[in-house]
Amino acid sequence: MSKKECIAMLLAGGQGSRLGALTSKIAKPAVSFGGKYRIIDFTLSNCANSGIDTVGVLTQYRPYRLHAYLGSGAAWDLDELGGGVSILPPYATQDGGAWYAGTADAVTQNLDYIKSHDPKYVLILSGDALYRMDYRAMLATHVDNNADLTVAVMPVPWEDASRFGILTADEDKRIQKFTEKPEKPDSNLASMGIYIFTADFLIKTLEEDALDQRSSHDFGGDIIPKALADGKRLFVHEYNGFWKDVGTIASYHETSMDLLGADPLFDLYDNETPIMSNDTTRPPHYIGPDGRVDDCLVSNGCKIMGTARHSILSTDAVVEERAIVEDSVLLPGAVVKSGAHVSRAILGENSIVEEGVKLGSVDITKDTAVVGNDVVIGKGE
Amino acid sequence: MINRKAIGYITANYSGSTPSKLLEDRPLASVPFIGRYRLIDFPLSNMTNAGIKTVGLVMPGNYRSIIDHVGHGKDWMLDRKKGGLFLLPGNPYGTTKRGMRFLLRDIISNKSLFQRSDKPYVVMMGSNIIFNMDLNAIIDAHEASGAGITMIYVKAERAHNDINALNIGDRGRVQSIKVGCEYGDNKFLDCFIINRELLLEIIESYKSADYLDLFEAIAGDFDRIDVCSYEFKGLAVGIFNEETYYHRSMEMLDPATNDQLFMKDRPIRTKAHDAPPAKYSSGSNATNSLISAGCQIEGTVRGSILSRGVTVASGASVTNSIVMQGVKIETGARVENAIVDKNNIIPANTELRGTPDSILVIGKAPIE
Numbered sequence: 232m233s234k235k236e237c238i239a240m241l242l243a244g245g246q247g248s249r250l251g252a253l254t255s256k257i258a259k260p261a262v263s264f265g266g267k268y269r270i271i272d273f274t275l276s277n278c279a280n281s282g283i284d285t286v287g288v289l290t291q292y293r294p295y296r297l298h299a300y301l302g303s304g305a306a307w308d309l310d311e312l313g314g315g316v317s318i319l320p321p322y323a324t325q326d327g328g329a330w331y332a333g334t335a336d337a338v339t340q341n342l343d344y345i346k347s348h349d350p351k352y353v354l355i356l357s358g359d360a361l362y363r364m365d366y367r368a369m370l371a372t373h374v375d376n377n378a379d380l381t382v383a384v385m386p387v388p389w390e391d392a393s394r395f396g397i398l399t400a401d402e403d404k405r406i407q408k409f410t411e412k413p414e415k416p417d418s419n420l421a422s423m424g425i426y427i428f429t430a431d432f433l434i435k436t437l438e439e440d441a442l443d444q445r446s447s448h449d450f451g452g453d454i455i456p457k458a459l460a461d462g463k464r465l466f467v468h469e470y471n472g473f474w475k476d477v478g479t480i481a482s483y484h485e486t487s488m489d490l491l492g493a494d495p496l497f498d499l500y501d502n503e504t505p506i507m508s509n510d511t512t513r514p515p516h517y518i519g520p521d522g523r524v525d526d527c528l529v530s531n532g533c534k535i536m537g538t539a540r541h542s543i544l545s546t547d548a549v550v551e552e553r554a555i556v557e558d559s560v561l562l563p564g565a566v567v568k569s570g571a572h573v574s575r576a577i578l579g580e581n582s583i584v585e586e587g588v589k590l591g592s593v594d595i596t597k598d599t600a601v602v603g604n605d606v607v608i609g610k611g612e
Numbered sequence: 613m614i615n616r617k618a619i620g621y622i623t624a625n626y627s628g629s630t631p632s633k634l635l636e637d638r639p640l641a642s643v644p645f646i647g648r649y650r651l652i653d654f655p656l657s658n659m660t661n662a663g664i665k666t667v668g669l670v671m672p673g674n675y676r677s678i679i680d681h682v683g684h685g686k687d688w689m690l691d692r693k694k695g696g697l698f699l700l701p702g703n704p705y706g707t708t709k710r711g712m713r714f715l716l717r718d719i720i721s722n723k724s725l726f727q728r729s730d731k732p733y734v735v736m737m738g739s740n741i742i743f744n745m746d747l748n749a750i751i752d753a754h755e756a757s758g759a760g761i762t763m764i765y766v767k768a769e770r771a772h773n774d775i776n777a778l779n780i781g782d783r784g785r786v787q788s789i790k791v792g793c794e795y796g797d798n799k800f801l802d803c804f805i806i807n808r809e810l811l812l813e814i815i816e817s818y819k820s821a822d823y824l825d826l827f828e829a830i831a832g833d834f835d836r837i838d839v840c841s842y843e844f845k846g847l848a849v850g851i852f853n854e855e856t857y858y859h860r861s862m863e864m865l866d867p868a869t870n871d872q873l874f875m876k877d878r879p880i881r882t883k884a885h886d887a888p889p890a891k892y893s894s895g896s897n898a899t900n901s902l903i904s905a906g907c908q909i910e911g912t913v914r915g916s917i918l919s920r921g922v923t924v925a926s927g928a929s930v931t932n933s934i935v936m937q938g939v940k941i942e943t944g945a946r947v948e949n950a951i952v953d954k955n956n957i958i959p960a961n962t963e964l965r966g967t968p969d970s971i972l973v974i975g976k977a978p979i980e
Contacts (some may be wrong), residue, residue, distance in 0.1 A: 266889035267905070305686075306884075499888035500908070510884045512687070514874045515647035515904040515918070517867060524909075526894040531648070531905055534867065543889075 235314065237352040237370055237427075238345065239283050240338050241274060244291030244320075244331055247359065249479040252603030253562075253579060258290065259478070260358035261297040263562045263580060265490055265499060265506075266530040266545045269300060270477055271358040272508045275307045275316075280504040281366040283354065285314035287344050289337045291330060294320055306509035319344060333448035339437040345430065353433050355426040355450065361486050361497055362423075362474035363504055369427055372404075372468040379432040379463040382406065382455070383425035385470045395421035396451050398467055406465040409455050420467060423474060426450060432463070473497050484577060484599045487543050487560045491526055499528070513546055521552065530563075537569070548578075558593065562604070579604035615663035617751055618733040618805070619695070621725065622655045625672035625702040626713050626740055629774065630853045633975035634953060639672040641739040642681055643857065644936050646864050647904035647919045649882050650681055651851060654742035654873075657880045660688040662747035664735065666695030668725040670718050673704030681883050688881050698725060709825075713738040713802045716815075716829050717822040723815050726808055734811055738802030741775070743848040744873050744880065745803075750842050754805045757784075759840030761806045766848045768799035774852040776800040776827075778841055786839040789827050798841065801848050810837065847872035858951060858971045861917055861934055865900055887920050895926065911941070919954075928958075932968070950974065 247259025254262060260271035271288075278286050286309060290297055304316030319341050321330050331337035338345075338355065345353060352373065354366055364383070373381040384398050392413070399408040399418040410416070428436075436454060440446050446453045458465055473496050475486045489496040499506060513532030518524060523538040532547035537554035544550070548561035551569040558575045561567070565578035568586040576591035582602045584590055588610055591600035602608055624641035634643060641652040652669075659667050667690055671678060684690070685697030700722040703715055714736060726734060733754065735747060745764075754762040763786055765778050777793035778786050778800050793799045818829040830837060847869065849860045864870050874880060887906030892898065898913040906921040911928035919937040924930055928941045931948045935941070939952050942960040949966035953976040958964060966972030 493893060500891070500906075505886045506888070507886045510886070512648075512879060512881050512884060514649075514870070514880070515902045516890065517865075517870065518898045518901050518903065519867075520900045522899055524892045524898055525896065527892045528889040529892065529903070530889040541894075545889075 235285055235348045235350040237283060237354055237366075238285040238287070238314070238348050238350045239278050239354040239356055239366075240341070240345070241271075241278075241286055241288045241356045241358050242334055242337060243271060243288050243297060243358040244294075244337060245357075245359065246292040247478060250483060251480055252601050252606075253480075253483070253577065254293075255603055256293060256296075257604070258292045258294060258297045261300050262483075263545055264361070264477060264483075265487065266528045266543050267510065268506060268508045270361075271297070271300075272307075272506055273361050273363075274356050274358045275304075275309065276504070276506045277362070277364050277366065278356075279307045279309060279507060281364075283366060284309065284311045285317075285348055285350075287317050287319045287341060288358075289319045289331065289341065291321055291337070294318075300509050302509060307507045314348070317344065333453075334450045335437060335440055335446075335454050336448035338433075339441050339448070342434060342437060345434065350430050353428045353430050355428065357424050359478055360423070360474060360476045361489075362470075363472060363497075363501070364425075364470060364474075365504075366425075366427075369425070369468040369470075372466065373427045373429075376404070376466045377464065378427075378466045379429050380455070380458055380465045381427045381468050382465065383423040383470050384420040384467045385423055385474055386419050387421045389416065389419050392416035392419045392421065398422055400467045404466050404469070406459065406467055409451075409459060411451060420469070422451065423470065424451070427468075480577065480599055480601055484560065484575070487577075488541070488558070490528060490543065491541055511546060516544075519552070522550075537567070559591070565602075574600075576600035576602065578602045579606060581605050583607045585609045613663050614665055615731075615748070615751075617731055617755070618662070618664055618735050618747075619725070619729045619731050619808075620655075620659040620664045620667035621670070621719075621722075621734055621736045622652070622659070622667060622739060623670045623702065623713055623715075623718065623737070624652055624675075624678055624739050625670055625715075625718070626738055627672060627705075628740075628852055629709075632854050633973050634854065634857070634951065636975060637674060638677040639674055640851065641672070642677040643851070644919055645742070645851075646861060646870075646902050646917055649880060651742055652678060652682065652739050653880055653882045654744070655737040655739050656682070656685075656688045656690070657878075658737070658743070658745050658747055659735065660690065660881060661744075661878045662735075662751070664747070665690070665692050666698070666725075666729060666731075668698045668700045668722060670700045670702035670722065672702060675699075683883070687883050700725065712825040712828075713740075714826040715822075716818060716824050716826050719811070719826060720815050720819060720822055723812070726811055726815075729808060732808055734806050734808050736804055736806060740852055741801050741803070741848050741850040742873070743801060743803075743844065743846055744875060744878050745844060745846065746878070750844075751805055753842055754840070757840050758838070760810045760837040761786075761804055761839045762842050763804045763839060764801045764842050764844050765798040766801065766844050766846075768793045768795055768797045771795055772799070772850060772852075772856075775850055776802075780841050784841045786834060786841050788831065788834065798843075799848070799850075801844060849873070854951065854971060854973055858934065862915070862932070864917070865902060865915060870902075885920060893926070896924075911943075925960075953977070 243260040247254040303310040516533035519536035540557040564581035574591040690697035777797035890907040910926040911924040925943040944961040950972040955977040
């Protein structure tokens, strides 16, 4: 196969257990987000918009929906000759078979895939955050520094720094120290979990890590500390745009709300770097004679006969007559029946809130209400 | 399941008998319909939903917009190794004659499509009357009847000059066809099923009359050919000129009507785009409207249909209008009883007003 400059390995095997009911039957990267998208769309679109044409997607937890959604990769223009999207689930060998034991192990088990493309650089990504990034800029940083490994970082508020993996760099942006959730941080540069490795270094490092009995085979926990200890050339690439993890119910809800408003923190309407998705062809949405829509994103196939305020209505969501939806996210096919009132809630795919039911509260001190996929909420529940 | 019985043939070169600004650089078949669709999506989707995997599409002379939209048929899963979509040359001047959709010359010049097939039937469709139909049920009925041709019709709910009516006799046999139909007539949907062998015979027998419509050519032979009929009970929407285009589009604002064309088990497919969900600002006011992805609404929209990427600024209003892709309606502008074609900018505080009896039509804006 022809030599590639840079290929991507996208870690998409996680369960996303902190998303609770939303990931009971579906892997986190395949969870619906932003009306017509799924979480993995943002990373795949970044790849396509950065000119990366070869992406290995490492899957593991409940992969069917994710695999079906990825298809040939055509939705992201990633159906490429000699590249494109390749789905890489755990597999059996003559010696048995095993689940991916950690982020680094998942890549180790697919070194054959990497070697077949013979890239100079390998970009390691995870499919669970909302951000727009041109990976070419990061690759330029990596090449300029003649680095073995470059870690994308973003400045976070000092008071939050102890919640992140913090990197301490010198004046030349060379990494001096990596501390997971430090109590007393000496830097506010948080790792975004995005790495570029020089391929030869990655292959050698992973092959060594695989033999290390004490390693938990994790990029943050094992690979980076070892490379630092070995005196390798590790640099940071600083990113200053919008980046948010959508890994918990609270952050999922908050990040969804960030899409709304006159000047949203994340603009879906940026035409230069469009977010692409594997669209279902549904008709334009219909707003009824008494429908009322205020500060919302509304997707194809929706029917809004009642009121929707400051909410995200995904494909085929329905708000019936006299129903009210506010500060909420309706996932594809969710139905709010007539007279129901839904506040600060996430309604799973094809879930139903029955007539007259009140769900959730505008009180922001209370948890966001979550209704799982296909669940019906009747009165008295 | 892949259809083992039929291939498809769609004519997209009927160009309408009345001129329109909407048709200056596109055929009727690629006129946008309720925002995200084009008329050609309907015949293609009906074929696809019946599992038909070989479809010939007869092109008009001004085929640019059709090629742009249909491509190699990927969105209808017609980019196949076996079969697939065949773009066929058609009469470049189109078939403007009233009632003529299946020009014999086009059928003859594309006979290789029918010769190469091993399927017993050909489903033939125009693209001006749209519907969502279970073609397999009709193919089965055709097969059971033993007829040579089965013509599909609905009971006409209004008179129409451009549509043909079937005169049906005993046992559903079609006796004759007349141009133009009245209320209650059997309105022909420009959709029929024909035995492929019979079609090849007709091509041989009527070569010298190739300037005629297929049904004009065989008018004298209906007994011999055994032309049967099938009544379709669903909604069929005929679009031939600005007036029918506007009114039939507006009728789609009724959810009960809309549901007869768009159903989840037989989806209408179209070219996919990456437009984000429509965005409504605080203070926007949209009612009784069909609004496509990528629209940004700050102002007022009432009783209207908006295509992809239309923006309605604050203080602007759109009422009883059809607004096509990429139109920008600036602050304080008012659009009423109008059809505004692609990419127009309606400057701040201007008014575009037609009346319910005389719809104002604004042609496509030139590309700058």
